[in-house]
Amino acid sequence: MKNETLWQSIRCAWQGIKRAFHIEKNFKIYAAIVVVTMLVNLFLGFSAKQYAIYILCVCGVFSAECFNTAIEIMCDFLTEQYEEKIRDAKDIAAAGVLFWGIAFWVAEIILIGEKLFA
Numbered sequence: 001m002k003n004e005t006l007w008q009s010i011r012c013a014w015q016g017i018k019r020a021f022h023i024e025k026n027f028k029i030y031a032a033i034v035v036v037t038m039l040v041n042l043f044l045g046f047s048a049k050q051y052a053i054y055i056l057c058v059c060g061v062f063s064a065e066c067f068n069t070a071i072e073i074m075c076d077f078l079t080e081q082y083e084e085k086i087r088d089a090k091d092i093a094a095a096g097v098l099f100w101g102i103a104f105w106v107a108e109i110i111l112i113g114e115k116l117f118a
Contacts, residue, residue: 016066024069026097027062034058037108044115053111057104064100068093 003009021027041054071093075086 050111057107060100061104064097068097
C-alpha cells in the first residue's frame with residue numbers, strides 16, 4: 001500500500017531505520033564508527049565543507065547498507081536454498097556497501113590529514 005502523505009512516508013522510513021539497526025549487526029558497527037569519527041572531527045574543528053563531505057559519506061554507507069539488507073531479506077524470502085543468482089545479487093549489493101565504506105575511509109583520512117598537516 002502506498003503512503004498517502006509525506007509524513008507517512010517519513011514514519012515508514014524511520015521504522016525501516018529502526019528495523020535495520022535491530023536486525024543488521026553492521027548498522028551498530030557503523031554507528032559506533034560514526035560516533036568515534038565524529039568526536040575526532042569535532043576535536044579537530046572541521047569546517048562546514050568538511051562536515052558536508054563527512055555527512056555525505058556517512059549517509060552513503062548507511063543507505064547502501066539499507067539497500068543491501070533489503071535485498072538480502074527479499075532473497076531469503078524467495079528461497080532458503082542455495083542459488084547462484086541469489087548469491088550474486090547478495091554479493092553485488094554488498095559490494096555497494098564496500099564502495100561507500102572505502103569512500104568514507106578515504107575521505108576521513110584526507111580530511112583528518114588536511115587538519116593535522118595543514
